[in-house]
Amino acid sequence: MLKEKDPSILFSEASSGDRRSLGRLITMIEDGDKESQVISSLAFKTPGHSHLIGITGAPGAGKSTLTSAVVSQYRRAFKSVAVLAIDPSSPFSGGAILGDRVRMGDHVLDTEVYVRSLATRGELGGLAACVPEVARLMDAMGFDVVIIETVGVGQVEVEIAALADTTVVVVNPGWGDAVQANKAGLMEIADIFVVNKSDRPGAKETARDIEAMLDMSNLNAWRPPVCLTVGIDGSGAAELCEKIQKHLEFADESGLLSKHRSNRLKEELERKVASELFGRAKSMMENTSVKSLVESVIKGEIDPHEAAVKVVDLVMVEEGFHAQKSH
Ligand SMILES: Nc1nc2c(ncn2[C@@H]2O[C@H](COP(=O)(O)OP(=O)(O)O)[C@@H](O)[C@H]2O)c(=O)[nH]1
Numbered sequence: 507m508l509k510e511k512d513p514s515i516l517f518s519e520a521s522s523g524d525r526r527s528l529g530r531l532i533t534m535i536e537d538g539d540k541e542s543q544v545i546s547s548l549a550f551k552t553p554g555h556s557h558l559i560g561i562t563g564a565p566g567a568g569k570s571t572l573t574s575a576v577v578s579q580y581r582r583a584f585k586s587v588a589v590l591a592i593d594p595s596s597p598f599s600g601g602a603i604l605g606d607r608v609r610m611g612d613h614v615l616d617t618e619v620y621v622r623s624l625a626t627r628g629e630l631g632g633l634a635a636c637v638p639e640v641a642r643l644m645d646a647m648g649f650d651v652v653i654i655e656t657v658g659v660g661q662v663e664v665e666i667a668a669l670a671d672t673t674v675v676v677v678n679p680g681w682g683d684a685v686q687a688n689k690a691g692l693m694e695i696a697d698i699f700v701v702n703k704s705d706r707p708g709a710k711e712t713a714r715d716i717e718a719m720l721d722m723s724n725l726n727a728w729r730p731p732v733c734l735t736v737g738i739d740g741s742g743a744a745e746l747c748e749k750i751q752k753h754l755e756f757a758d759e760s761g762l763l764s765k766h767r768s769n770r771l772k773e774e775l776e777r778k779v780a781s782e783l784f785g786r787a788k789s790m791m792e793n794t795s796v797k798s799l800v801e802s803v804i805k806g807e808i809d810p811h812e813a814a815v816k817v818v819d820l821v822m823v824e825e826g827f828h829a830q831k832s833h
């Protein structure tokens with residue numbers, strides 16, 4: 507058993523390159539323990555310069571393979587990279603970790619590359635809440651590039667992908683793949699499109715489909731480029747990295763980057779407020795005076811909406827009471 511350790515000690519150990527300590531910090535954030543607040547605040551006070559890149563697409567599109575090829579490109583430029591692989595379908599010790607280790611095999615001995623799978627312990631919403639915090643920790647640790655790999659199906663996953671400074675959407679050759687991406691809401695969040703597995707027939711046609719869709723959509727100043735890649739041999743990875751860099755420069759110069767980052771912080775704050783209130787309301791519902799309210803709902807005496815408003819009012823009153831007491 508690992509002994510409990512002060513998160514601030516772990517933080518300074520991790521900062522000086524101790525990967526084991528870094529791993530434990532991430533686990534604390536995932537678990538959402540009390541310590542995670544300390545870690546968040548330490549990371550927030552130690553801003554780095556990370557470029558946050560999201561890589562998303564359907565399962566099996568080749569995201570992990572492509573990520574490994576992209577990591578190789580960054581290593582050639584002597585940039586340090588952290589990869590956060592998010593796989594809600596496989597809880598801890600599941601296939602995700604093993605699979606990513608295998609595919610990231612080229613980088614296993616590289617101390618400037620850190621790969622970690624984030625698994626959902628609770629609900630998916632919990633993961634959405636912890637990803638920005640883990641990403642910020644990676645930034646505080648001084649990584650030049652942080653890549654978040656996420657499956658682009660479902661609202662929460664798309665939300666996670668949209669957290670990045672630059673979002674790369676991966677599709678495969680084949681009729682309708684671009685249409686599927688569009689349906690999944692990936693079209694709106696893409697800064698760059700990749701047709702991976704372009705060693706297979708139909709890659710150029712798929713690229714053309716995407717261009718046609720882009721022609722029909724309302725674009726702002728940035729038109730997402732479409733790259734063709736072969737993840738397994740790394741073809742096209744250098745061009746993809748060039749486009750990623752171009753997008754970063756564009757976003758930076760146009761002010762979009764800082765606007766996007768501010769919005770992200772605001773949304774994160776809103777989510778935190780909601781979950782904090784939810785937690786307090788929930789513990790309040792164990793309270794005897796509120797319990798009778800629950801019973802009234804069950805008996806049909808009061809409707810759930812009205813009861814909910816009463817519970818929130820009670821939370822507010824309680825908080826006001828505590829605030830006054832502490833003054
Ligand atoms: N033919 C071909 N296969 C690929 C390519 N990229 C990945 N694959 C294969 O596609 C499968 C799924 O890849 P993986 O990276 O795990 O996809 P992910 O689920 O999106 O992360 C694996 O068997 C890869 O070897 C490619 O460019 N061409």
Ligand SMILES: [Mg+2]
Binds near residue numbers: 569570571655
């Ligand atoms: Mg993968």
